[in-house]
Amino acid sequence: MKEILLPRVRTSRWLAVGWQGLSILMALLFTTLVLLLTGAPPLEAYRQVVEGAFGSLKRATDILVAWVPLMLVTSGLLLTFTAGLWNIGVEGQIVLGAIATTGVVRALQHTDLPPPIILVLALLAGMAGGAAWAGLVGLLKVYGGVHEIFGGLGLNFVATTLILWLIFGPWKRPGIGSMSGTEPFPERLMLPTLPGLRLSPWALGMALLSVALVYVLLRNTYFGLRLKAIGKNLRAAHLLGVPTTRYLFLALLGCGAMAGLAGSIQVTAVYHRLIPPISSGYGYLGLLVAMLANYRVTWSVPVAFFFAALNIGSIQLPITLKLDSTLSGVMQGALVLFVLLMQGVRARWQAKTTVESEDGA
Amino acid sequence: MKVEMRHIYKSFGPVRALQDVSLTVQAGTIHGLLGENGAGKTTLMKILSGYLRPDRGEILLDGQAVRFRSPAEGLRHGIGMLHQDPMDFPALSVLDNFMMGHEGGLWLDRRGARRALKELADAFGFDLDPDARVDSLTVGERQQLELLRLLWRGVRVLILDEPTTGISAPQKARLFATLRRLAEEGKAVIFVTHKLEEAEELCHRVTVLRQGRLAGEVTPPYSPARLIELMFGRPVPMPERERIPLGEPVLEVQDLVVGDHRLRLSQVRLTVRAGEIIGLAGMEGSGQQLLMRACAGLIRPWEGTIRVSGRDLTGKPYSAFLEAGVLYVPANRLEEGLIPGLTLTEHFQLVYPNGRHLIDWEQARAEAQRRIREFHIRGRPETPVEALSGGNQQRTLLALIRTPARLLLLEHPTRGLDVESSLWVWERLKERARQGTALMVVSSDLQELMQYCHRIVVFFSGRVSEPIDAEQLTLDRLGHMIAGRGW
Secondary structure (H helix, E strand, O other): OOOOOOOOOOOOHHHHHHHHHHHHHHHHHHHHHHHHHOOOOHHHHHHHHHHHHHOOHHHHHHHHHHHHHHHHHHHHHHHHHHOOOOOOOHHHHHHHHHHHHHHHHHHHOOOOOOHHHHHHHHHHHHHHHHHHHHHHHHHHHHHHOOOHHHHHHHHHHHHHHHHHHHHHOOOOOOOOOOOOOOOOOOHHHOOOOOOOOOOOHHHHHHHHHHHHHHHHHHHHEHHHHHHHHHHHOHHHHHHOOOOHHHHHHHHHHHHHHHHHHHHHHHHHHHHOOOOOOOOOOHHHHHHHHHHHOOOOHHHHHHHHHHHHHHHHHOOOHHHHHOOOOOHHHHHHHHHHHHHHHHHHHHHHHHHHHHHHHHOOO | OOEEEEEEEEEEOOEEEEEEEEEEEOOOOEEEEEEOOOOOHHHHHHHHHOOOOOOEEEEEEOOEEEOOOOHHHHHHOOEEEEOOOOOOOOOOEHHHHHHOOOOOOOOOOHHHHHHHHHHHHHHHOOOOOOOOEHHHOOHHHHHHHHHHHHHHOOOOEEEEEOOOOOOOHHHHHHHHHHHHHHHHOOOEEEEEEOOHHHHHHHOOEEEEEEOOEEEEEEOOOOOHHHHHHHHHOOOOOOOOOOOOOOOOEEEEEEEEEEEOOOOEEEEEEEEEEOOOEEEEEOOOOOOHHHHHHHHHOOOOOOEEEEEEOOEEOOOOOHHHHHHOOEEEEOOOHHHHHOOOOOEHHHHHHHHOOOOOOEOOHHHHHHHHHHHHHHOOOOOOOOOEHHHOOHHHHHHHHHHOOOOOOOEEEEEOOOOOOOHHHHHHHHHHHHHHHHOOOEEEEEOOOHHHHHHHOOEEEEEEOOEEOOOEEHHHOOHHHHHHHHOOOOO
C-alpha cells in the first residue's frame, strides 16, 4: 500500500500570500546577487528597468504590444496545463502560425481582395498552422507513445529550421537572403495601429477575447471540466467515461491555435514581415507565466503584464549600464524557480506537521 | 540472526493496517506468514525491511533495538526483501542488476562482480547469463537474480513475499531447496504466502494474521482446518438469501484466454443472468481482476469471446462496453475510481451532465445535494473527494454508477468499510439486482460472498472453477479452495 499523504490542513489566505511573498523576496535577492557579481549597481539597474518600462507613453504601450502575444500564448497553455500536458512545443506552434500567415499574405498581396479580407484570412491561417503543429505533437503522443515534452521540443527545432530555410530560400528578399527577414508587407497589409504607437487595438482585442474565452471555458463549460478531470487523474477520467484522447487533442489544438494567432500578430502587427526570431521566446515565457500564476487565468493577466514590463524595461540596459538586456530573463527565471521551490518546501513542511499530528492514531 | 517484532501498530489515515502484532523469527528457520489479503502481511514485512515505519512498536535484531529509515538501512543491517513483483531494472543486464546498490568505491568492479555472480549461481544451481537483459528472463529467473543480489550484500534475514506466483514447478522446487539450504546456513527466512500447501511443506513455524491482528501461531504437524479457521475466522450464522427470478443472460464468456506477464487464465466459461450476483473469490493476484477487466473491456483477451446481451464485444474499445451498459468500479478509489482535486459536484457533473456545453453551477450544486442525501454521503457538494473518508468515497463511487446498467463489475466494494457501511452498500447492490442488473463482485471477505451471492467462482493461481451454487458451499470448503486445496 502506498503512503498517501492527504493534505488536511486548510491554509489561511494570508499564509499563502506570505509564502508567495517570500518567494518574490528570494528572487529579488538572487537577482541582486547576480548584479553585484557582475559589478553593476543593483538599485540603479532596477530604477532603469522601471523607467524603461513606464518612462513614456510609447514605452508603456510597448508593454501592451509585448503583453498581447504573451497573453495569447499563456491562455492557450492554460488549456493544455489543465489537461495535464506539458506543451513545450508551443514555441514551434507560434512559429508555424507566423509562417502560415506570411504565406497567405504573400500569396494574396498582389490580388484584388480587400486588405481586411486578406488580413482575416491570414490570421485564420495562422491559427490553423499553429493548431496543426500542435496536432502533430498529439499524434506523436497517442500513436507513437512519445511524451509531449520530447515531441514538442523536437518539433520546435524543426520549426526553427523551417523558418530559416524559408527566409534564406524561397521567401528571401530579392538579391540576398538576410537575417532581417522577408520582404516587408505593403502598408495596406499591416494590421492598423494607434497613431504614433506600435500597439494595434485589434491585437489587443484578440488577446482580451482569448483570455475571456479560456476563462469561461475552464470555469463554466463541460469541456473545461473534462479537461480538468483528465489533468488530475487520466485513468479515473477514462474509467468514468470521459473520451480522454479526444480531449487531449482538443486541448492541444486549442493551444496551438492561440499560439499560432500570437505568431500571426507578431507578423502582421509588430514586424510586418517574417524574421527568424519571430516568436521572441514568448512560448517559453508563456510557460513561465502560467507556472507563476499557479495555472489560474485571473492571475496570469497581471503576471504576463509584469513579465512584459520587465522585458520592455530592460531593453535599454545595454546602452545605459552596459548590462545585457537578458537581465529580465534572469529575474523571470529566478522568480519562477523560487516560487516552485517554495511550493515544494511548503508542501513538505505541511505534510510533516500533518503526519506528526496523526501519530498514535 | 534472530528477529523480533514487538507490538507493532500501523495505520494509513483511518485504515488500521496492523494492531498489536508481534512476531519472533529464530535464526536458521523458515517462518511462514499466512493470511488473507488485507490481513497485514505485506505491511508488516515492509516495516521489517525498512520500507515503512511503524506508528508504535519496536524491532529487535539479536536483542538489539533498531530503527530503519529506509530499505537501504534495513539492508545494511542484513534484512533483505524479495517483493511480489520483481523490483529490478528490465533494461539493464543481469550483471548490472546484480551489482545494483552494492556499496563500493568510485569504480565499478565488473570482473569481481562477475566472479561473485558465477560462484553464487553455481552454489545454488541457478543458470543465469550475466550479459542477458533482465527483461528477457522469466519471473522465476528474475527472482533468482534478486536472491543472489541480496545474498551478495550479506543478508541474514530474507523475506519473500508470495514468491511462487508466476514461476514454474521446477523453479519452485529449486527455490524451496535454496531456502532450506539458507536456513541451514543460519539465516532467518520469512515466507509470506496464502498457499497452505507451501506453508505446510516448507515452514518450521507459521504465524497467521487476520485483519491486521495476530490470529495465532502454529507448529508442525499442521492441520489445514485449523489454519483455515485462523485465516478466516469462524462462520457467522447468515440470514436467508433472497431468491430473485433470474432473467436473460447478460454476460456470456466463452473459452476466454486472458493474461498478463505473471498470470494466465485459460478456458474461462461463464454466463451471468440479469438479477444474478456472482462472487469472484480468491487471493489477490489469482486472476479475478484480470477476468473483471476483460469483461469491462479494459483488457483485450487473447482468445475466446465476450458477449453482452447477445452482442459480441470481444476486442472492442472500452467505450463500446460503456455504451452497452457494462460499468466497472475499481478497488483503488482514489487512484482509479475518483479524481482527487475535484469536488463531489464536479464528479456528478462529469457522469451526469445537465447540458451540453455550459454548466449551470446552481443547478449542479442542487443536484449534487440531492445525490448526497440519496446515498448518505457525509460531505458537502463542494467537498473535494480526497477529503472524504473511505466509506464515503465508496458511497460516492456507487452514486457515480450510471443507471440503467446491464452489468456491474465491482472490485472490493466494501474494502476498508465498517459494518454499517458494508451493509448499506450491499443493500444498494441487492436493489440493483432486483431491478434486473447483473452483478459480478470481487471480494476477499468470504462471509460476505457467501451471504449475498447466488453463485461463486473461485480463483487460485490462474485456475478458475466452475460457478458454484452458494447454497452448496460452506465457508470451510471455500477457504480451502482459495488456499489451493479441494479442487
